[in-house]
Amino acid sequence: MTRTNSITLPHSLQIEYILTHSLDPLTMTDTIDSTRNSKDNNSMKVLKTPNPLDQQCTKANIEIDQTRNKLKQFSNNNNEDPQSTANSYIPSACSSTSKKSMIPSSPLKPKGSNSHFQFATTAYGVRLLNKDISNTKIDLEVENLMIVTKLNDVSLYFLTREVVEWILVNYPSITVYVDKKLKDDEKFAATEIYKDSKCRAARIKYWDPEFVDDHDVFFDLVVTLGGDGTVLFVSSIFKRHVPPIMSFSLGSLGFLTNFKFEQFKYDMRNILSRKIKTNLRMRLECNLYRRHEPQYDPEKGKKVCIMELVSTHHVLNEVTIDRGPCPFISMLELFSDDSLMTVAQADGLIVATPTGSTAYSLSAGGPLIYPTVNAIEVTPICPHTLSFRPIILPESMTLKVKVSLKSRGTAWASFDGKDRVELQKGDFIKISASPYSFPTVECSSTEFIDSISRQLNWNQREQQKSFTHMLSQKNQEKYATESKENEKRKEEANQDEQVEEVEENKKSDVKFVL
Structure with a gap:
């Protein structure tokens, strides 16, 4: 085809x-x-x-x-x-x-x-x-819509049912896919949704991570009901191509969930009937390599170290390499394009995306980065030096974080806070910009500034006040009169300066003609 x-x-x-x-x-x-x-x-x-x-x-x-x-x-x-x-x-x-x-x-x-x-x-x-x-802006021709619900919160089961019923009634051409774990759940009560109409039963289907992994280009839109953790879960199950993500804020944090559920009908009508704008958020591709004992290579005539690719992860926030339960300080070698940048003696390193700049990296002292900027942020965790500051690197650079052979202990790695794995001496993680971005439906052009202002109180302080409120009523009137007179004097002075400039320009023009 x-x-x-x-x-x-x-x-x-x-x-x-x-x-x-x-x-x-x-x-x-x-x-x-x-x-x-x-x-x-x-x-x-x-x-x-x-x-x-x-x-x-x-x-x-x-x-x-x-x-x-x-x-x-x-x-x-x-x-x-x-x-x-x-x-x-x-x-x-x-x-x-x-x-x-x-x-x-x-x-x-x-x-x-x-x-x-x-x-x-x-x-x-x-x-x-x-x-x-x-x-x-793009037109969404939605035929298969996927709903991802935060399963830890039972109250969201009823909200999921409400969304499913509304879509089935108002959009007959859309097939809704919900989590397979809700299929037989009494709170979701799938049979009651389509008991009045047999055609609705064929339009409610179920997904699991294996189905998503095999059909990553099958869905036209993903709706999440939860918090930022639910969005990160979507990123973990879509390992390659990701459909547009529409996230409703029903969790504790809201850096990635900018749509309010109270007006979900209004927002979904706009998404399904108009052109939308998506923000392409960068992800990181992380390849974990295990070091095996050197073996003799007859062609080279010497022992060669063998590295085995164990797993691949695509992270939306960050990959963290830390000392874990080990009591010793970590010794991590940081390479950029196979060239040694530095050896970090710290509790660990955070390699984050701009989206992850508001997460663990921020707590470790990293800067805020606009989410659509393509860059890689490296933030140390409690470095044993005063000069190791966070650094922002271009997306074209390939990083490698290796546990030094001289390290006293092992290290631990986690990918978006999940899949925690131990790294032995000589193991390393190769990190590069993923070719598969993470598109999120834009709620407003100021959603990032609104989110950091709302969640972090970014640049919010009490405004400076003048001292006039400390004056008596009589002195306040005098102060107001003097202020008006000063403004008039300034206006007259500005007018005089403009007249002088015009006269000087005329004189210079006459000299030029002569």
């Missing part, structure tokens, strides 16, 4: 490409992964479309991910003309007068296949596209 998908962007940067996949979502994912790993991925082209495209992308998490990967490549063809190369990567930029100045019109060809001109042109197109993606 072949499907042509397109994304229409504000600056008319239009990209058309083909997604070839079978009906099985697993086969589609394997096709995408094999395309990334193929030898010809440097020759992937962004095609110029002759006419504007009207179709909006309906699977934003797939199309945007594929588009970003394609724009990372630039042509290796030595015979390409520079202007045509520019057109192939920023097709509409050449038609704009303001953007023409950014593209040289020199007929000279680049010396090499990856010339500076091609590189600069590609970088220019990528920057424009990044701006456009952040402002792009």
Whole structure:
């Protein structure tokens, strides 16, 4: 089955490409992964479309991910003309007068296949596209809607039932998937929901983590009922592609849950009937490697250390490497792109995303980072030095945190606070920006500032007051009169200065003419 998908962007940067996949979502994912790993991925082209495209992308998490990967490549063809190369990567930029100045019109060809001109042109197109993606609104054609409920709170079972009933009544084309653990629960009472209509029974289905792992591109929208922990749980079960996430605040914290449940009907009508804007939150891909005893390699004639890939995690907040129950201080070697940055002697290290900057990293003294910024934050936990401060690194950098062979004890790692595992000496975690982002439906353009102001009282203090409230009534009247007179004097002085400037300009013009 072949499907042509397109994304229409504000600056008319239009990209058309083909997604070839079978009906099985697993086969589609394997096709995408094999395309990334193929030898010809440097020759992937962004095609110029002759006419504007009207179709909006309906699977934003797939199309945007594929588009970003394609724009990372630039042509290796030595015979390409520079202007045509520019057109192939920023097709509409050449038609704009303001953007023409950014593209040289020199007929000279680049010396090499990856010339500076091609590189600069590609970088220019990528920057424009990044701006456009952040402002792009998409149409959701929702057929399969997934609801994730915080199971620890029994009161949320009734709220889940209320949401399911409302969707089934008002949107006959939508199939609702709820947690399989609610299927036989008396509080959820699924049989009572569809007892009045047999067609509703076919539209209530159930999911479990195994089903989600096998059908990650199956769902069109995920609705969470809980707190930030519920959102982190969604990130853990969607290991690859993630559908848009709409989170209702029903927990203790609300950095990721910006929709109020009291108005869920109004908000869901807007989401299901209008174009929406999503925030692409960066995730980290963490690969855990185990060190085995060195074995003799006959080809190299010496013993070689063997590292085994044990597990892979995609985290939305942070990966934490700490000393755990070990009484000794941790000795962790931090590498960037296989180069040693530093050796941390501390209780541990936190490698966080911008989304995780409001979590454990903040408690350890890390800075706040806007969630849509693509960066990696490294924050030490109680370092035994005064100079080890948190550092923000680019997303293109690959980090490696290794338990030093000289360390007195072991270390422990956790991924978004879960899957805690012990690291022996020589074990390491390889950390890089995940190609699979986490799209959250935007409630308002100021939701991040509102959340840190609401949860952290960010920059809130009592305003300074004047001393006039300490004066008597008689002196307050005198003070008010003097203030008005001073304002009049300032206005008159400003007018006089403007008149003098005009006269000086006239004199200078006369001198210039003479």
